[in-house]
Amino acid sequence: xxxxxxxxxxxxxxxxxxxxxxxxxxxxxxxxxxxxxxxxxxxxxxxxxxxxxxxxxxxxxxxxxxxxxxxxxxxxxxxxxxxxxxxxxxxxxxxxxxxxxxxxxxxxxxxxxxxxxxxxxxxxxxxxxxxxxxxxxxxxxxxxxxxxxxxxxxxxxxxxxxxxxxxxxxxxxxxxxxxxxxxxxxxxxxxxxxxxxxxxxxxxxxxxxxxxxxxxxxxxxxxxxxxxxxxxxxxxxxxxxxxxxxxxxxxxxxxxxxxxxxxxxxxxxxxxxxxxxxxxxxxxxxxxxxxxxxxxxxxxxxxxxxxxxxxxxxxxxxxxxxxxxxxxxxxxxxxxxxxxxxxxxxxxxxxxxxxxxxxxxxxxxxxxxxxxxxxxxxxxxxxxxxxxxxxxxxxxxxxxxxxxxxxxxxxxxxxxxxxxxxxxxxxxxxxxxxxxxxxxxxxxxxxxxxxxxxxxxxxxxxxxxxxxxxxxxxxxxxxxxxxxxxxxxxxxxxxxxxxxxxxxxxxxxxxxxxxxx
Numbered sequence: 001x002x003x004x005x006x007x008x009x010x011x012x013x014x015x016x017x018x019x020x021x022x023x024x025x026x027x028x029x030x031x032x033x034x035x036x037x038x039x040x041x042x043x044x045x046x047x048x049x050x051x052x053x054x055x056x057x058x059x060x061x062x063x064x065x066x067x068x069x070x071x072x073x074x075x076x077x078x079x080x081x082x083x084x085x086x087x088x089x090x091x092x093x094x095x096x097x098x099x100x101x102x103x104x105x106x107x108x109x110x111x112x113x114x115x116x117x118x119x120x121x122x123x124x125x126x127x128x129x130x131x132x133x134x135x136x137x138x139x140x141x142x143x144x145x146x147x148x149x150x151x152x153x154x155x156x157x158x159x160x161x162x163x164x165x166x167x168x169x170x171x172x173x174x175x176x177x178x179x180x181x182x183x184x185x186x187x188x189x190x191x192x193x194x195x196x197x198x199x200x201x202x203x204x205x206x207x208x209x210x211x212x213x214x215x216x217x218x219x220x221x222x223x224x225x226x227x228x229x230x231x232x233x234x235x236x237x238x239x240x241x242x243x244x245x246x247x248x249x250x251x252x253x254x255x256x257x258x259x260x261x262x263x264x265x266x267x268x269x270x271x272x273x274x275x276x277x278x279x280x281x282x283x284x285x286x287x288x289x290x291x292x293x294x295x296x297x298x299x300x301x302x303x304x305x306x307x308x309x310x311x312x313x314x315x316x317x318x319x320x321x322x323x324x325x326x327x328x329x330x331x332x333x334x335x336x337x338x339x340x341x342x343x344x345x346x347x348x349x350x351x352x353x354x355x356x357x358x359x360x361x362x363x364x365x366x367x368x369x370x371x372x373x374x375x376x377x378x379x380x381x382x383x384x385x386x387x388x389x390x391x392x393x394x395x396x397x398x399x400x401x402x403x404x405x406x407x408x409x410x411x412x413x414x415x416x417x418x419x420x421x422x423x424x425x426x427x428x429x430x431x432x433x434x435x436x437x438x439x440x441x442x443x444x445x446x447x448x449x450x451x452x453x454x455x456x457x458x459x460x461x462x463x464x465x466x467x468x469x470x471x472x473x474x475x476x477x478x479x480x481x482x483x484x485x486x487x488x489x490x491x492x493x494x495x496x497x498x499x500x501x502x503x504x505x506x507x508x509x510x511x512x513x514x515x516x517x
Contacts, residue, residue, distance in 0.1 A: 030504040031183040033143070035155045035173035035195070039516040042172040042198050045154045046516065047374065049111055050203075051164035057111050057119035059408040059420050062140055064452030065480055065489070085505075087390035087470035088128050088383045103423050104469045105168070105386040107404045107459055108159035110137055110195075112152035115144055123405040124157055125459035127194065127473060128390050129509035132383025135171070135195045136505075137457035138478045142176045142193040145186055151176055157197055159386045163421060168386050169200030169379035172516060177508035179500065188440030189495050191478040194508035197382055199515040204375035214371035221374065225367040233366035255359045269355070279358045280310075284333040288352035310355075315348035323347035378517050391505055392462050392472035393497040397430050397444065401474060403492055405458025407450040413487035420454040426492070430460075433493055435479060440493070444475055448492040452480040460494055473497075 036042040106126040114120045122141035127134045135157045144152050155173040158166050174197060179190035206222075214221055258276055261268060269278040283291075288311065315337065318326075326332045326349060334351040379385060408420025418424060426448040433445035450458065460475030475494030483491050495501070 030177050030507050031180050032507075033151050033176045033178070033183075035142075035151055035176055036198075037174070039198070039514065042174065042516040043201075045156060045172045046170050046201055047203070048154050049156055049158075049170060051166075053119055054111060054158070054161070054166075055164045057121045059406075059454035060114065060120040060122050060141060060456055061409065061453045062114075062145060064456060065412075065482075082392075082394040082396075084393075084472050085128050085391040085509075087468075087472070088132060088388035101402070101425055101427075102466045102469050103425065104389070104404055104459070104461070104464075105160060106389050106469070107423055108157060108386075109161040109406060110135070110141055110155060110157050110173075110457065112141075112155045114152060121406075121454070122457040123455060123459070123477070124195075124457045125404070125473065126157075126159060126382050126386050126388045127505075127509075128388040129196075129383065131196075131510075131512045132381040132388060133171075133196050133198075133513045134388065134509055135173070135197055135382070136389075136459070136473055136476060137193055137195070138476050139178050139182045139191040139193045140478070141457045142173075142195060143178060143183065155195070157195070157382070159382070166202065169202045171197035171200045171382050173197055174513040175508070175511060177504050179504050186439060188435060188438035188478060189442045190500075191438070191440070192476050192495050192497075192501065192504075194505050196508060196511050196513045198513050199381055199517075200379040200385060201517055202377045202379050204377065206372045206374050209371050209373055211369075211371055214373060217373045222372050224370045224372065226370060228366050228368050230364075230366055250360050250362050252358050252360045255357050257357045261357070268357075272360070275361055276357060276359045278355050280353045280355050282333050283352055283354050285335055285350075285352050288354060291354050311352045312350050315350050318347050318349050320345065320347050323349075376517050378515055387470065389459065389461060389470060390472040391497070391502070392474040393502045394499060395462065395474055395497070397432055399462060399474075400427065400429055401446060401460045401462050402427050402464045402471070403446060403448055403450065403458050403460050403477065405450060405455040405477060407453070407455040407458075409451045409453030411451060411488045412482055415488070417449065418451055418454070424450070426450055430475075433491070435481070435493060438479060440478075440495075442496055443478075443493045444496045445481075445491050445493045447490060448480075449489060450477070450480060450492050451489050455480065455492065458492070 036045050104125070108124060109121040110124045111119060111121045122137055124135050124137035124141065127136045142151055142155065157171040157173065159171075160167045173195045175195070177194045179187070179192070181187040182190035182192075209217070255276065258268070258273070264273060265278070267273060268276065271277070323336060323338070326336060334349050337348050339346045339348065382388070403426045404423060406420050406422070407418040407424055409418070410416040426446070428446040428448060430444045430446050433443045434441045435443060446460070455477050458477040459473055460477070461471035462474040464471030474497055477492045477494055479493045480489045481491045481493065482489055
């Protein structure tokens with residue numbers, strides 16, 4: 001759904017009048033989503049990404065290779081006057097030139113867990129902002145279009161990433177800013193995101209220490225338990241000792257109801273007998289209604305046999321925010337409804353349960369505990385560490401841009417030209433294109449052999465200065481295409497950066513994020 005511009009350049013929709021004379025106002029049509037709202041949550045995200053986990057990540061490949069068409073007339077239209085935001089340290093223009101292409105320090109990879117709960121990565125770049133804490137990438141490298149979950153999980157930016165190394169630190173995403181049309185309608189013409197990040201941290205690895213040092217340490221730490229034999233345990237264990245322990249690990253299985261289950265129904269349900277307990281298990285509404293032996297409340301004092309269901313007594317009122325979260329959560333097992341009154345809307349939820357007989361046994365196991373602490377250092381703000389590119393919007397087509405990214409994956413003909421391990425670049429003039437498959441009618445394209453996997457979020461830099469490694473971000477790769485049908489990717493595509501893009505950027509660029517250590 002388009003709310004702003006038609007292909008021919010005619011302004012339409014609710015915001016048209018406000019966009020004619022000046023750039024879009026910050027926050028008028030942007031959506032803010034929280035990635036890691038507290039420093040404690042951010043620290044847990046950072047610690048999740050060990051060097052090994054970073055190496056295990058694979059390039060993100062959602063809505064990547066699409067059919068695209070070159071638009072010879074019309075195309076993207078300016079929503080206001082052209083404008084630029086200078087890069088960090090480049091507020092005073094430089095006219096120096098160089099023939100060599102020096103790769104920017106600002107570009108790196110963003111890592112996250114996808115809808116498949118597996119680690120993936122896209123390309124992203126550091127951007128100028130008030131607090132030097134902003135990252136730009138493709139919208140679907142932040143918003144989970146595959147499962148319709150609000151945001152991708154455990155999101156971090158690693159500038160200069162190479163084979164598990166984090167040369168300038170790990171920067172945890174705090175808040176993501178996307179365009180309303182992308183968040184609500186998944187409009188490909190608005191497939192970009194600006195993410196504020198916490199100050200970076202550098203992980204110095206895990207170190208095993210004694211329990212006294214472990215207890216006194218206030219940073220991230222963990223205990224890893226090594227299972228040992230009963231004989232080894234008996235030879236070295238002392239009650240209350242710091243390294244050795246005897247643990248009982250419950251093992252539970254579903255069993256048939258005991259012979260006296262009816263007579264001792266309440267006792268089984270409240271405390272269990274001989275390791276057997278009647279346990280309520282949450283299920284979805286379909287399983288609840290299909291369960292055998294009745295799923296309604298007990299009648300005439302009759303006790304349920306193997307199955308006994310109940311549902312929440314009434315619809316529980318919840319906030320609209322929680323309603324939308326549950327609606328996106330595939331693991332939620334209840335029902336949701338919205339009641340519309342004359343002046344307001346209320347949301348409610350209902351849950352369903354079945355009772356099953358569970359037998360629990362507790363075999364003895366023996367362990368030796370190992371205590372680890374993780375050394376962490378604060379490396380400061382992203383922009384201070386690697387710099388930040390400027391921003392250009394409402395620019396004419398036909399200008400040359402450099403595209404910097406980490407392409408990976410193979411061409412349709414099977415040729416694997418890129419590994420995704422090192423930063424690559426391509427260069428060309430922009431032209432208008434469209435890709436209806438991703439609801440994109442006003443895209444900008446450039447000839448490029450970058451394959452789609454890994455190059456999502458690649459930075460399109462206008463007026464790039466090789467000596468300073470700085471320019472103006474004027475696009476981010478959201479898809480690639482084989483336009484001539486020879487089974488070789490030949491085109492990269494980006495949303496057109498206009499006044500509304502500047503508006504979303506402006507809101508994100510003025511938000512402070514802070515430190516996590």
